Amino acid sequence: MLTEEYVKRVYAQVERRDGDQLEFLQAVREVFESLEPVVAKHPEYERNGVLERFVEPERVVKFRVAWTDDEGRVQVNRGYRVQFNSAIGPYKGGLRFHPTVNESVIKFLGFEQILKNSLTGLPMGGGKGGSDFDPKGRSDGEVMRFCQAFMTELQRHIGQFTDVPAGDINVGAREIGYLFGQYKRIRDEYSGVLTGKGLEFGGSLARTEATGYGLCYYTQEALRVLRNDSFQGKTVVVSGSGNVAIFAIEKAQRLGAKVVTCSDSNGYVYDPKGIDLDVVKDIKLGHRGRIKEYAERVPGSEYHEGCRDVWTVPCDIALPCATQNEIDGESARTLVDNGCTVVCEGANMPSTPEAIAVYQGAKLLYGPAKAANAGGVAVSGLEMSQNSYRLSWTFDEVDAKLKQIMEDIVANSLDAAKEYGREGDLMLGANAAGFVKVANAMVAQGIF
Known part of the structure; x- marks a missing residue:
């Protein structure tokens, strides 16, 4: 209330x-x-x-994206870029290509991005963009032509000192490459205008792994500080099977956990022995397949239709890494009833308000998305720095910086929670710590 x-x-x-x-x-x-x-x-x-x-974006750009499919038919999609707040740096936030994209989704993502970027400690404002284009089932040529048409309009609104987009759902290395190529062609300049680029043309080592790894660094540090505990020996349920989920699984396994699930939009797989990540990577990164293929290839594993049912699997730790509102109140209660004590969010706003109320009522350790999944944009910020310096850091250098940023987010969130009378509340702490920095900058810069 x-x-x-x-x-x-x-x-x-x-x-x-x-x-x-x-x-x-x-x-x-x-x-x-x-x-x-x-x-x-x-x-x-x-x-x-x-x-x-x-709560009012500084700028909302909405545009038509007309492109030609492989049969020569003209297709039309909608493109968006919400430049929400630039008080502490240029707008920064991903591009999402998905049929569910609309102005509300892009605005919620951009609003969350303000606080997320602030929490990293790096000089980045908040923005977000995307399109209702669905790359699934499209040829490389169709994806290229769409990306070129999308960037032809977007390029007039972005720049390395103005707005630096990145990837998000369905915008990976392939899409970023096509987008960057079109920007360079039109603007005749080679600059760090996009992050998530290939290593051959200005990308950063550890960027692909950053959101998933960062989620686990955050969770591990919160467990250490608040519970004197760790991932070691824990059973973990992960949703999703994109970059965030894959590298969250990888890092959680390296930290001693047994991850038993992953999912896509059709259903989930359960492997009581622990997910074989090499198989998942081959399916999802190798040939863009569906996760049900895992059960066909790994003896003893099970495939279940219905991606939301993944939250019925008993676990100690839940890491939602798929999409917004994937855990509702009923799913949250099931998690609690089955012994879950930790929920940290790899996706953006994956828990409904009813689910969050359940976490808080059961005194779960709850790490909100804007803090727990800030690793991706943190390394995007580090990529921007490397582009400005015209140099590249090693994987270990970037990974160490990422780990420190995520540990600092936990510390700063807990300090803010204590200052405002809610000791141990990571959600209030993240919102307060991220907001105060931006609010003070807004006050200092005057009314505009």
Whole structure:
């Protein structure tokens, strides 16, 4: 419940203006509930209209993307870029290509990105973009032509000192390569305008692994500080089978856990012996197959239709790495009933408000996405630095910086939670720590 008058007033304004944008409203309300003690302690934020400006993007770009498929037919998709807040640096955030993409989804992602980027300690503002284009089942030629058409419009709105996009769902190395090539062709410049690039043309070692590895570094540090515990000997359930899930599985296994599941949009696989990651990598990274193939190749494993049912598998630790709102209240209660004590989020906003209430009621160790999955954008920021310096750091150098950033996020979140009267609350701490840095920058820079 919102109780602070200034917070209630601004949220009511968001509801009036954007009442049809359900994902965006969900993200704003979750953050606002945490920020009430922060706003009460900083009356200067109300005087300077910080919340009103914080929830209103600085710029929303929406455009048509017309491209030609392999049969010569013209296809039309919608493209988006939301440049949400640049108070602490150029806009930074991924591009998502998925049929569910709309303005509400991109705005919720961009809003979360403000806080996530702030938590990394790097000078990056918040933004997000994408399209309702679905690359699944499309040829490389079709994906290339779409990416070229998308970048032909997007290029006029971005730049290494203005807005630096990256990848997200369905935007990996292939798509980033095509996008970067088109930007370079049109602008006739070689700059760090995109992150997640190939190593041959300005990418960073450890970027592919960063979100999954960072999620585990965050979880391990939170377990150490709050529970005097670790991944060692724990059973872990992971959803998803993209980069985030794959490298979360890899790092959790290296830290001593047994990961027993992964999933895609059709269903999940359960392997009681522990997921064979080489098989998953071959299926998903090798030939873009479906996860049910795992059960056909690995004796003793099971495939189950229905990706949400992955949360019925008993575990100690749950790492949702698929998509938003994949864990609802019922799934959260099942997790708790089956012995889960830790939920840390690799996907963006994978838990509904009802699920979060269950975590908090059961006193789970809960690491919110904006903190737990900040590793990807952290290494994107490190890629930007390497591009500016015209040099490359080793994998171990980048990985060590990533680990330190994630441990610092845990420490800063816990410090903020203590300062605002909710000791040990990683969700409030992440929201407060990320917000205060941006809010103070907004106040210092005047009204715009």
